[in-house]
Each structure stands twice: as structure tokens, then as C-alpha cells.
Amino acid sequence: xxxxxxxxxxxxxxxxxxxxxxxxxAGSVHALLGENGAGKSTLVKxxxxxxxxxxxxxxxxxxxxxxxxxxxxxxxxxxxxxxxRNLVPEFSIAENIALQHLPNxxxxxxxxxxRAEARxxxxxxxxxxxxxxxxxxxxxxxxxxxxxxxxxxxxxRVLLLDEPTASLTGxxxxxxxAIVRKLTATGHAVVLVSHKxxxxxxxxxxxxxxxxxxxxxxxxxxxxxxRDEIVDLMVGRAYASxxxxxxxxxxxxxxxxxxxxxxxRHGHRDVSLTVxxxxxxxxxxxxxxxxxxxxxxxxxxxxxxxxEVRVHGAPVRIRDVGQALRRHRIGxxxxxxxxxGLFLEQPITRNVGVTVWRRLARFGLIPDxxxxxxxxxxxxxxxxxxxxxxxxxxQLSGGNQQKVxxxxxxxxxxxxxxxxxxxxxxxxxxxxxxxxxIARLAGQGMAILLISSDLPEIVTLADxxxxxxxxxxxxxxxxxxxxDAVSQRVIRLIHAxxxxx
Amino acid sequence: MKQEETTPEQRPPARLPLWANPRIGxxxxxxxxxxxxxxxRPAFLNTQLTLVxxxxxxxxxxxxGLSQLAVLSLGHMNMAVGRMAAMxxxxxxxLHDRLDAPLLVALAGGLxxxxxxxxxxxxxxxxxxxxxxxxxLALDFALIGLVSxxxxxxxxxxxxxxxxxxxxxxxxxxxxxxxxxDVCGPEIPLLAPIALIAVLGVGLLFRWxxxxxxxxxxxxxxxxxxxxxIPVRWRVVQAHALSGLLAGLAGFLLSANxxxxxxxxxxxxxxxxxxAPVLGGTLLVGGAVSVLGxxxxxxxxxxxxxxxxxxxxxxxxxxxxxxxxxxxxxxLDRLRHVLAERRGVPA
Numbered sequence: 001x002x003x004x005x006x007x008x009x010x011x012x013x014x015x016x017x018x019x020x021x022x023x024x025x026a027g028s029v030h031a032l033l034g035e036n037g038a039g040k041s042t043l044v045k046x047x048x049x050x051x052x053x054x055x056x057x058x059x060x061x062x063x064x065x066x067x068x069x070x071x072x073x074x075x076x077x078x079x080x081x082x083x084x085r086n087l088v089p090e091f092s093i094a095e096n097i098a099l100q101h102l103p104n105x106x107x108x109x110x111x112x113x114x115r116a117e118a119r120x121x122x123x124x125x126x127x128x129x130x131x132x133x134x135x136x137x138x139x140x141x142x143x144x145x146x147x148x149x150x151x152x153x154x155x156x157r158v159l160l161l162d163e164p165t166a167s168l169t170g171x172x173x174x175x176x177x178a179i180v181r182k183l184t185a186t187g188h189a190v191v192l193v194s195h196k197x198x199x200x201x202x203x204x205x206x207x208x209x210x211x212x213x214x215x216x217x218x219x220x221x222x223x224x225x226x227r228d229e230i231v232d233l234m235v236g237r238a239y240a241s242x243x244x245x246x247x248x249x250x251x252x253x254x255x256x257x258x259x260x261x262x263x264x265r266h267g268h269r270d271v272s273l274t275v276x277x278x279x280x281x282x283x284x285x286x287x288x289x290x291x292x293x294x295x296x297x298x299x300x301x302x303x304x305x306x307x308e309v310r311v312h313g314a315p316v317r318i319r320d321v322g323q324a325l326r327r328h329r330i331g332x333x334x335x336x337x338x339x340x341g342l343f344l345e346q347p348i349t350r351n352v353g354v355t356v357w358r359r360l361a362r363f364g365l366i367p368d369x370x371x372x373x374x375x376x377x378x379x380x381x382x383x384x385x386x387x388x389x390x391x392x393x394x395q396l397s398g399g400n401q402q403k404v405x406x407x408x409x410x411x412x413x414x415x416x417x418x419x420x421x422x423x424x425x426x427x428x429x430x431x432x433x434x435x436x437x438i439a440r441l442a443g444q445g446m447a448i449l450l451i452s453s454d455l456p457e458i459v460t461l462a463d464x465x466x467x468x469x470x471x472x473x474x475x476x477x478x479x480x481x482x483x484d485a486v487s488q489r490v491i492r493l494i495h496a497x498x499x500x501x
Numbered sequence: 502m503k504q505e506e507t508t509p510e511q512r513p514p515a516r517l518p519l520w521a522n523p524r525i526g527x528x529x530x531x532x533x534x535x536x537x538x539x540x541x542r543p544a545f546l547n548t549q550l551t552l553v554x555x556x557x558x559x560x561x562x563x564x565x566g567l568s569q570l571a572v573l574s575l576g577h578m579n580m581a582v583g584r585m586a587a588m589x590x591x592x593x594x595x596l597h598d599r600l601d602a603p604l605l606v607a608l609a610g611g612l613x614x615x616x617x618x619x620x621x622x623x624x625x626x627x628x629x630x631x632x633x634x635x636x637x638l639a640l641d642f643a644l645i646g647l648v649s650x651x652x653x654x655x656x657x658x659x660x661x662x663x664x665x666x667x668x669x670x671x672x673x674x675x676x677x678x679x680x681x682x683d684v685c686g687p688e689i690p691l692l693a694p695i696a697l698i699a700v701l702g703v704g705l706l707f708r709w710x711x712x713x714x715x716x717x718x719x720x721x722x723x724x725x726x727x728x729x730x731i732p733v734r735w736r737v738v739q740a741h742a743l744s745g746l747l748a749g750l751a752g753f754l755l756s757a758n759x760x761x762x763x764x765x766x767x768x769x770x771x772x773x774x775x776x777a778p779v780l781g782g783t784l785l786v787g788g789a790v791s792v793l794g795x796x797x798x799x800x801x802x803x804x805x806x807x808x809x810x811x812x813x814x815x816x817x818x819x820x821x822x823x824x825x826x827x828x829x830x831x832x833l834d835r836l837r838h839v840l841a842e843r844r845g846v847p848a
Contacts, residue, residue, distance in 0.1 A: 301727075322730035332728060340728050343721040345788050354718055354729045357711040365709045408729065 001026045001189055002047075002078075002158050007056035008213075009042050016042040018213035019056070024158065024189045029180060031200045031222065032193045034210035035234050035427040040193050041083070043210065044160050047191075048080045049073035060158075074100060079151030080160040083193075083425065087135045087143055087150075094118035094131035097150045121149040125179050139288050141172045148179070159183060160191045165199060166424050168453075170286050170494060177203045195427060197227055198456060209233040235429055247443050249279040249463055254313040256447035257330070257416050263306035264297040266290060268471045270307070275416070275447040280438065282462025282479065283451045284490055290471035291451045292335055295418045299324050299332055311416070325355060328416070331409030333402075335420040335451070341405035344394030348386055349375045351393045351404050355412035378407040382437065399430030410441075417441065420451045435460055455490065459483050467493040526833075527781065527797040531804065538808035545811055548688050553675055555807050556689060560696035561754045563799040565770050566777030567703050568747035570795050571740055573778055574707065575720040576787025577633035579744045581622065582774045584644035586752030586767030589615035589745075591651055593753060594661035594762030604665040612749045618644075619745020623738035633741075652764040660763035664756075671757040692754050699750060703743075704792040716740045720787025776802055776827050802826070 002024040009017040017039045024030050034040050045051045047058065049067030058065050060076060067073040073080075087096045094115045103113040118131035127145055135143055144164065151159055161180070165173040180190050180203060194200050200207070201222065209217040209230065216233050217225075225233075255274040262271040268290055275281045283291050296302050298309060300318040308315050311328045324330040334340035343351055352375045353360075360370045375389050382403040386396060393404055402422060409417060419438065423431045438461055442448050452458050458465055459479060467474045467490055475493040479486055538545040545551055565582065572579045579585075593611035596602040602610065622640050626633050652659050676686025706713035716736045719726040727733045751770065756762045779785065780801060781794020805826065809819050 299728075320730070320732065321728055322732055325730040334728055339722075340724050343718055343725055343788070346718065346721050350714070350718065354715075354726075354731070357714060361711045364711055365705070366711055366714070368709075 001061060003059040004043070004047060005057055005059070007043065007046055007053045007058075009039075009046060009051055009053050015213055017046070017053070017056075020210055020213060020215045021218050022047075022191075022208050022215070023219040024191065025206070025219075026157070026187050026189050027184050028205040029184055029190045029192055029203050030219070031204035031207040032191055032210070033197075033200065033207060033230065033234055035429060038210040038234070039213040040210055041162065042213075044080065044082075044162055044191075044193060047073065047158075047160060048078055071100065074154050074156075077155055077157040078160065079154060079156035079158070081144075081147045081151050081162060081164060083162040083166065085143060085147070087147060089136035090134060092132050092134055093122070093129060093138075093146055093149075096135055096146065097121055097131075097153050099150075101154065117153065118149075121153045122146075124152055125149055126175075141168050141288065144168060144172075145176070148176070152183075156188070158189045158191070160193070162193045163195065163425060164192070165194065165196060170453075170455075170491065172286070173199065195425065195431075196454070197230060197428075200230075201227065211235075231428055234427075247278060247439070247463065249276050251276055251279075253277065255310070256312060257449065258310040258313075259298070259307065260310065261307035262294075262297075262304060262309065264294070264471075265303040265305055266293045266297060266471065268294055268297065271471075271473055272307075273449075273466055273473065273476075275449050277415075277447050278442055278445045279463050280442045280448045280450050280461050282458035282465040283449060283468060284453070284455065284458050284465055285468035285474075286453070286494065289468040291468050292420055293471070294468075295332060295420060295449070295451060298418070299330070325412055325414070326358070329412075329414045330416040330418065331355075331412060331414035332418045333406050333409060333420060333422060335424070337398075337401055337405045338394075342393045342401055345392060347390045348379070348384070348393055348396075348404055349389045352378055352407045352411055355408045359412075374411050378411045381410070382407050383433070399426045399434070402426060402434070406437075415445070416447045416449075418449045418451070421453065422450070423452075423454065423457060431457075455487050456483065458490075459486050465490060469494055524782070524791070524794055524797065527794065527801060531797060531801050534801065534804045534808065538804065538811065542808075542811045545808060551807055551811070553688055553690055555803055557692050557758050558806075559796075559800050559803045560690065560692040561751055561758060562773045562777065562803060563696050563796050564699050564747055564751040564754060565774045566781075566795040566799050567699060567792065568744050568751055568770075569774035570778040570783055570790050570792065571703070571744040571747060572633065573783050573785060574713075574716050574787060574790045575633075575737060575740050576785070577626065577720075577737075577740070578637060579619070579622070579741070579748070579774075580634060580637040580771065581618070581641035581644060582744070582748045582751075583767035583770035584641045584648060585615050585618045585745045585748035586755070586770055587648045587764065588618055588644055588752075589749030590752040590756045590762045590766040591648060591655075591764075593665075593756070595655060597663070597665045597762075598655070598661045602665065604667045607665050608753055611753050612746050615749020615752070616742045616746040619748070620738050620742035622745070623741025626741065627734040627737040648764055659765065660761045662761075664761065668757050669760065672760055692757060695750075695754065699747060700792060700796055703747070706743075707790050707792065712736070712739065717788055717790070720789075722788075772823070772827075773799070773802060776823070779827065779831060 004022040007017050007020045020039060020043055022032065022043060032040055032043065042051065046053050049070045049072050065076060067076070097118045098114045103110040103117065115131045122129055122131065125145055125148060127149065129142065135146065138146065164176060168176060184190055192200065192204055204222050206219050207217060207222045207225070207230070208215050208219055211234060253276060256277045257275045259271055259273045263269055271294060273281065285291050293302060297304055298318065300320045300323065309318065310316065316328060318324045318328065321332065338344060349371060353371045356374055357366050360366050360374070372389065379389065384400050384403045384407065386400065393401060396404065422438065423434055426434065435457070438448060438450070450458065450461055459481060462479045464476060465479050466476045477489055568582050569579055589611040592614040593607040596607045596610045622637050625631070626636050671691045675688050675690050677688045679686055707717060715731045716739065718731060719733050719736045723733055752766050755766050777798035778795045780798030782791045783789065783794065802823065805822065806819060809822060
């Protein structure tokens with residue numbers, strides 16, 4: 001149905017695609033896999049008319065096509081949901097869905113037809129949302145589904161999904177994939193770009209693996225591969241699953257961080273958690289369960305209305321992040337690294353140094369050499385790959401950006417670290433390195449609260465797992481690292497009826 | 502690991518061409534302009550007629566530019582620079598007129614008023630979250646009324662009579678008037694070192710001090726700044742207070758230059774306050790400032806003013822050309838950014 005053959009695309013200094021081929025059949029889910037920088041996004045952007053290939057051709061239903069821009073690709077029936085959100089927050093759902101082809105009557109927008117069209121698209125996805133709702137009011141997961149509805153609003157036959165579940169979990173991802181199944185049943189072809197191999201194996205029929213801009217597996221049936229074989233193809237060398245050394249946690253000592261019956265203005269009720277020194281507590285839950293909000297309330301960014309926070313046994317009241325850092329040595333690596341974790345337009349030096357300036361300053365002035373030494377130390381420790389410390393953070397790859405976001409807290413010598421979704425959108429190899437790093441930090445005695453929607457990640461890293469739902473802790477369990485058993489218990493906790501308070 | 506070698510972050514950083522370095526470009530432009538005007542009117546290099554007054558003007562407007570730069574660092578604007586200067590000058594004048602305060606006390610009082618007004622603007626902005634443009638514009642409007650009201654109440658016109666002792670020396674003297682034996686100073690007005698102190702102080706603040714850097718980080722990404730433990734609101738207040746303080750200093754320097762504390766001080770500050778930092782490569786979005794560029798930008802603006810003046814252009818024409826220069830500078834700035842982005846190096 002769709003064939004992209006011998007695609008080549010160069011950017012200054014980088015050959016992003018080097019003769020890659022993608023072959024799609026109607027009615028199937030096709031996984032497009034590869035590490036960061038393998039060329040997946042470039043390929044997606046060529047198929048959707050954002051880039052023009054330097055060489056190669058795209059054939060749709062037996063005819064050569066050349067897209068002059070995204071609109072032409074859309075009208076040819078290729079819809080895409082990009083990794084980044086592309087909705088206008090202040091517009092309603094209906095307006096967003098109809099944005100590229102507003103129905104008009106006498107030159108004015110025909111609002112009734114626009115709403116009807118939006119309802120039809122939402123209906124395709126079994127979404128029960130009011131088309132007049134502003135997108136800004138939606139949850140991340142809902143917005144994601146609205147984007148898919150938008151991609152389906154034209155007569156789309158090929159749907160490209162770039163990391164569709166990066167911000168979804170459990171239920172929502174399942175629901176999304178049920179919809180994907182339904183679409184393929186009606187003759188659509190779906191291309192799925194994802195780092196989550198578990199999902200890929202659950203959903204996709206065929207697979208293309210890109211490495212260094214070339215396709216190393218072309219439209220092969222996925223059933224012929226094991227997970228490790230796919231990873232080998234992506235990485236290009238034998239890859240061992242991370243086996244982390246077991247840690248011993250002294251659970252009799254005073255916990256480093258303790259929440260006792262905490263309630264917040266956001267709506268958390270009676271949340272009790274403890275994290276010991278050298279322990280990783282995994283905080284799992286669906287998107288919207290209130291985990292990030294809990295972390296932010298803990299740092300004084302939202303009001304705590306009841307209960308107590310204890311740090312090393314002493315009750316504390318934290319007013320802001322500065323106080324959390326300086327007085328209690330608590331660091332927070334945010335989920336949204338581009339928006340909250342990094343200063344994209346600033347050099348690496350300043351991104352890492354920002355938390356230690358106070359310590360380095362002499363008479364209010366910061367000696368360059370002291371700052372350079374600190375930054376060099378943590379750049380080396382975390383293996384941040386950059387041309388120079390003066391490079392802007394925004395120019396680094398996702399994995400290196402996340403390391404920079406983490407480095408500033410290590411430089412500030414925190415002993416309690418809250419890490420929020422550390423490996424979203426990060427490739428397999430970097431992810432493994434990150435897991436080793438987090439485990440090593442815990443091994444050195446750091447108390448770590450790991451917020452993640454990636455269940456395999458939680459099972460790999462956590463000593464104990466707390467499951468959150470609707471802003472309350474649903475239950476807690478010890479992690480014996482047996483993925484099947486633990487994940488079943490976690491899922492059961494999520495679907496259990498809320499414990500009456 | 503072939504792929505890693507070709508990723509952009511592995512290559513040595515490319516350099517921008519020399520002409521795209523804003524500071525060097527400005528120096529070249531400055532020299533070219535001086536050469537041009539000297540060729541057309543040799544009187545341009547006349548010390549008493551042109552060079553000394555021009556240095557005094559550069560001193561005043563460099564501080565005006567720094568006042569705006571202090572909040573541009575946050576990505577904010579201060580539309581009330583002129584009126585903060587006027588209020589500050591009024592305070593100095595009142596202190597001298599009623600309490601017979603000496604020069605330094607009058608100056609300190611004026612600076613305090615400027616800083617307080619700036620802090621007030623910063624406080625409103627950080628508490629309410631209203632855009633700085635709107636807040637300072639409203640403040641400017643209110644102060645226009647207040648300034649004329651105050652002068653009407655406390656003076657018999659629009660200016661105080663008399664200056665603190667020593668202030669007229671700031672206006673008329675240069676270092677050449679002060680000799681130790683046969684050795685006299687250069688032909689530099691006494692205002693210049695005051696402006697130089699301000700330039701060095703602000704430069705030091707944003708380059709090496711923690712507070713200045715944290716202001717810049719707040720400008721770069723307020724959310725990330727807050728989550729990195731920077732007291733964001735306090736930094737906003739501080740940056741605006743600095744802006745007010747520098748506006749006050751500029752008001753004092755202009756009053757010294759004019760020879761009186763009058764209601765008209767600061768009327769012409771707004772456009773030059775943006776012109777100098779933007780010419781010098783300071784971003785309007787915040788997160789990066791150039792103090793040296795601001796001084797160069799001021800120098801260029803004043804050279805153009807003086808040069809066109811000598812060539813007997815009318816005031817309206819002057820405004821037209823200055824406006825065109827600003828547009829050209831902004832276009833060049835945009836070009837520089839596109840280029841930097843394409844080469845993957847910091848602008």
C-alpha cells in the first residue's frame with residue numbers, strides 16, 4: 001500500500017537517513033524501531049511531507065508521490081500524531097480537530113458542521129468528550145487521544161503514531177491499542193514508533209528496524225523475533241538486559257523521607273510513604289493519579305493541608321525548592337525536562353552549576369574555575385556527551401539532556417532524590433545506563449523516590465512499589481523483581497476499588 | 502559506534518563568521534561612522550564643540566540603556582524608565598531645595614526613590630503575574646501625572662532653582678581642568694567615570710555574581726529556575742529595583758548635564774533605552790545580556806545623532822534615521838540567530 005524506498009536525507013554534518021526502506025501493508029500494524037538518532041523521526045517527517053528526501057521515492061497505491069508540505073501528505077491520506085503535542089491549548093477540541101480544513105459557509109466558520117465532524121472523529125475512538133471543551137482543560141492522555149482523532153479527521157488511510165504512549169499508562173495505552181486494532185480491521189495501515197518494546201510486541205504485526213539511517217530489518221513479521229533479537233538489531237551488538245546488583249536496605253533505621261497521612265490542596269488524601277536511605281521506592285500509577293503533584297506539594301509548590309512530612313525523622317515544613325535543597329538536601333528531577341528541568345538556551349555549565357553557585361560564591365561572586373571543576377566532574381561522572389561545556393543544553397540529545405537535568409542535583413550533593421519519569425523518550429541503551437546510574441546512587445546511600453509509568457522500569461529498579469490512584473495510595477508491595485508476578489499484583493491494585501478513607 | 506561519531510554534539514563547535522559577532526560588528530560600524538562624519542564635517546573631531554558634549558551624552562544614555570537591560574535580562578520591559586528618572590531627579594531636587602542636602606545625599610535620595618519605584622513595579626509583576634509591559638506602562642502613566650503635580654506644588658514652575666554644590670562642575674568641567682603641576686587630565690567630562698562605574702558594576706553583576714546569574718536563569722526559563730531552587734519572585738523584584746536605580750542615576754546625570762532638576766528629565770529616555778541594548782545584542786526574550794554591547798550601541802546612536810546634527814538635519818529626520826537604524830539592527834540580530842541555529846553554536 002505504501003512503499004518508501006532508498007530514502008536518503010542529510011543534514012549539515014549528519015546523514016540522518018541512508019537508503020532506508022519502509023513497506024506497509026493495509027490492515028496491519030507496522031512497528032518502526034531504532035535507537036535515538038537512528039532516523040525514525042526523519043523517516044516519519046519525510047512520509048508526512050515535512051522534509052523532502054535527498055534521494056529515494058515514496059509510492060502510495062502504486063503511484064509515485066511527492067509531498068510539497070504536510071497538507072499535501074494529509075490530503076493523500078497520511079495522518080500523523082507527532083511525539084510533541086501539536087494542539088492549540090486555548091482552542092476547543094472541535095476547533096483543533098478541524099484546524100486544517102475548517103468547514104465554512106459564506107466565508108464564516110460553520111460551527112455546527114465543525115462540532116458534528118469533531119463528534120464523528122471522537123466517536124471513532126469511543127471518546128466521550130464535549131467538542132467545546134478547551135484543550136487546555138484536558139489531561140495529557142485525553143489530549144493525546146484528541147490528536148489521534150484529529151489525524152483521523154481527514155480520510156486517513158495511513159496513520160503514523162510517534163511514541164503515542166509516552167505519556168499514557170496502563171488503561172489508556174490498552175485503550176489506545178484497542179482503537180489501533182479497530183482501525184486496522186477497517187483497512188487502515190498503522191505505523192507505530194515506540195521505545196516500549198513490550199507494547200510493540202503486544203500490538204504490532206510486522207517490524208522495520210533502523211540503525212544509522214539504514215533499515216536492518218525490512219517489514220519482517222514480528223513473530224519471528226524475540227525481544228532480545230530486536231534489541232540486538234537496534235543496538236547492533238549483543239545486548240545484555242540490565243542485571244542490577246542487589247542492594248541491602250537497612251529498614252530499621254529512621255527513614256530519610258517520610259510522609260505521614262499527607263493531604264494537599266490538589267486533593268491528595270491520607271498519603272503515607274517512607275523511603276529509607278539507600279532505598280528506591282517506586283511510585284507507580286496511571287497518568288493523573290497525582291504523583292507529580294504529590295512531589296511538587298512536597299517541595300512547597302502546592303499547599304499541604306494535613307499530615308506531616310518528616311526528613312530524617314524531624315518534622316519539616318518546606319516552602320520552596322531552594323529550601324528543600326539547602327536545608328533538607330532534597331532534589332527533584334522533573335518529568336518535563338525541556339520545560340522544567342533544563343534551561344535550553346543556556347550552556348551546560350550554567351545548567352549544572354545553577355544549584356551550586358551559592359556554595360561556590362565568594363563575596364557573592366562565582367569563580368569561573370571552581371564552577372568549571374564542578375561541572376567537569378559531573379559531566380564525567382554521568383558520561384554527558386557534548387562538544388564542550390559551553391554547548392547549549394537544547395542542542396543535546398534527549399538522554400544527555402536528562403543527564404544534565406540530573407547532574408545539577410548530584411552536584412548539589414542531595415541525599416534524597418525525587419526522579420519523575422526519568423527515561424521517557426530515551427533509547428534502550430541510554431535507558432539501561434540510566435537505570436544502572438540510579439541503582440548506583442541508591443547503593444551509595446541516596447534515598448530515591450522514583451515516579452514512573454513504565455512498569456518494567458519500576459520492576460527493574462525499585463525495592464518497594466507504591467501504587468497510586470486518584471490521589472491516594474492504593475497499596476504497597478515489596479518487589480522481588482519477578483516481572484510477571486509483580487506486574488500482576490500492581491495491576492490488580494490499580495483496578496481494585498479505592499480503599500475507603 | 503559509527504553513528505555516535507557523526508552526531509552533531511561530537512563535532513568540534515563551529516565558529517560564526519567575524520561579521521556575525523555583534524560586538525566586533527559594532528566597533529567596525531562605530532569607526533566607519535566616525536570616519537564618515539569627519540570626512541563630511543571636520544568639525545566632528547572638535548573637542549569642545551563635539552567630543553566633550555558627546556561623551557557626556559554617551560555617559561547619560563549608556564546608563565539609560567543599562568536601566569532597560571536590567572529587566573531585559575528577565576525578558577521583561579520597563580516602559581517607565583523616563584518617569585522613574587524624573588521622580589528620582591525630583592527627589593534629589595527636593596532634598597537640596599528644602600533640606601539643603603549636599604550633592605551625595607541628594608544623589609543617594611534620588612537613587613533610593615528610583616530603586617523603590619522599580620521594586621514596586623517588580624513586586625506587582627511577580628505577585629500578580631501581569632505582563633511587565635502593561636504594569637510599567639500603567640506606572641509610567643500614573644507617574645507622568647504625579648511628576649507635574651509635584652513640580653507644580655513644590656516649585657514655582659517646572660524646575661528647582663539651584664543645584665547642590667559641585668553639581669555644576671559635573672556639567673562644565675573635564676579632567677583637563679584639573680592639573681597637578683603641568684600634567685592635566687584628558688578632555689573627558691566628569692560624568693564619564695560615574696557612568697563607567699555603573700557599566701562595570703552591572704557587567705560584574707551579570708557575569709560573575711550569583712544574583713545576576715540567577716536573574717538571567719529566571720529570564721531563560723522561570724519554571725526551571727523555580728524548580729532549581731532560585732527564589733524567582735525575589736529576583737524579579739531585584740532586577741526591577743536595579744532598573745529603577747539605574748534610571749534614577751541616568752536622571753541625575755542628565756540633570757547635571759542640563760544644569761537643573763526639571764520635570765522634563767527622562768522624557769526622551771524610552772526609545773534610547775531599548776535601542777542601545779538591542780543594538781548591542783541583548784535578547785528581548787531574556788536570559789542573555791551584553792553590557793559592552795549596550796555601551797557600543799549607545800556610542801553609535803550618539804555618533805549618528807551628533808553627526809546628522811552637524812550636517813544640519815532636522816529633528817524629525819533624526820528620528821527617522823534612528824528608527825531605521827533600530828530596524829536594521831533587529832534584522833541583523835535575527836540573521837545572526839538563524840545562522841547560529843544552522844551551525845549549532847550559541848549565538
